[in-house]
Amino acid sequence: MIHPNFLRFTAICGFVTVLTTLGIHVFFPDPPADFEARARLFQDTTYLLNRWWIVIHCLLALVAMWGFFLVQYKRSLGFVGLGLVFFGAFTVAEVARQMFVLFYLNGLRARYLAATDAASKSLLKHDLNVFSLFSASFFGLFILAFGLGNLFYGLSLWREKGVSKGLSWSLILWSIASFTALANEFIESGVISLFIEKYNFIYQPLMRGFLAWWVWEGAKKEAL
Secondary structure: OOOHHHHHHHHHHHHHHHHHHHHHHHHOOOOOOOHHHHHOHHHOHHHHHHHHHHHHHHHHHHHHHHHHHHHHOOOOHHHHHHHHHHHHHHHHHHHHHHHHHHHHHHHHHHHHHHOOOHHHHHHHHHHHHHHHHHHHHHHHHHHHHHHHHHHHHHHHOOOOOOHHHHHHHHHHHHHHHHHHHHHHHHHOOHHHHHHHHHHHHHHHHHHHHHHHHHHHHHHHHHHO
């Protein structure tokens, strides 16, 4: 038996991700475009806080999605199990990307600023520029896994009625938006980028709150 208090804990984690999502997309500034300014980011407290904020957000999101799984697995183990696997991949991909930034990229930045000869600076600058391609690969995996997780969670509710049916449609729409964002990494459409920007700080927080509420309601049913 799943203890209702544990489900409430996962729901609370879900409610907190509403705030962490807003923090990622609204509160923190974008990194500067200038190379030399970016090289000094490892000394920027706000930037470092942003990296750890994302790590905590991903871990909280995984706990929240675990709560969804615990509520739904008796009714649709196949789809909800696949969804959880992909949410696990989403978490590993993004947390790993942030760890590379915090320890590898920031280490290169520190060495670049400390270097005194032109040859060393040139080599380190090349490595810093190439890292963006490495980071983009993890980001692509992160978006793909997130979209698939939402898709399978949505399908796990497909036969439900009422609010759960509405959640099913909402999750599937969330997955479509994620796949659109992934495609736009190659298309690079300004219109799609603007849509994704608005969607990130409107639809995403609303969906996270909706999911958390749904799990909270599931905890009430477990307590009966």
